[in-house]
Amino acid sequence: MFDWEDLRHFSAFSSAGSLSAAAKTLGVDHATVARRIASLEASLKLKLVDRRPRAYALTHEGQRVAELAEQMAMSSFALEHFASAGQQTVEGEVVLSAPPALLGSIVARRLGELYQRYPQLRLKLVGSKSKASLVRREADISIALARPTEPTLVVSLLGHLDYRLYASPGYLASATVRRYIGYDESQARSPQQQWLNLQAGQQPFALHSNDLRIQAQACAGGIGIACLPAFMAQEHGLKEAGSAQQTMSIEIWLAVHEDVRATPRIKAVTDFLQQQVRPLLRL
Incomplete structure (x- = not known):
């Protein structure tokens, strides 16, 4: 054996x-x-x-x-x-997987209300750019930037996250040459980077990073122009650096395994995400 x-x-x-x-x-x-x-x-x-x-x-x-x-x-x-599925009370651990920027800027800072309502709940937040498999129990709930395709999942569209060009006020006031901040080769095929490449044209990139939060911080430091969602630009005091027409969006999906979607602790978290995250997105 x-x-x-x-x-x-x-x-x-x-x-x-x-x-x-x-x-x-x-x-x-x-x-x-x-x-x-x-x-x-x-x-x-x-x-x-x-x-x-x-x-x-x-x-x-x-x-x-x-x-x-x-x-x-x-x-x-x-x-x-x-x-x-037989559990009746909201208690125990729930593993939520999502892109790090969404977890940090949207989800984590709004958890106080959830814990006040359900003090026996325990969350594990997994920041990941790749899709977690709910079927293999890598997570209980996932927020993804593309529609999950595993057949036993229940998925719903939370909304669309808009991206625009942003820069620091100091950079906009003093820069004579437009420089850009974008993803490195690990995210080169992402819709955001492909769109940013079109906006930049032949103009140079000053910095590449695989982490959107680092890009936002570099942007706030006056290095150049970044493609960011509005909530992240607001966090860092950034201003729009493009026209109103220069915008792109990606879908934000919520997924849970069909066998546990009615479990009280899972439903408490998915309801919370629907209430807290959806209003921040464009439907």
């Missing part, structure tokens, strides 16, 4: 694609993940990975075991969802 912890570590590796990424997900070091995979191989008497100089790669047997492990995980999550 194999150790379930060995399988959990192997499953994390197969999902993440590398030892280091799996270790980060599990909160352990990469040597522990490697040791657990070796232990699972010994228990199953199967070679699950090819140990290459710079990476591990799944063998054919490893791919099959990873598929079975995923099926087992789904069954486990379904059981958790079933058990949670």
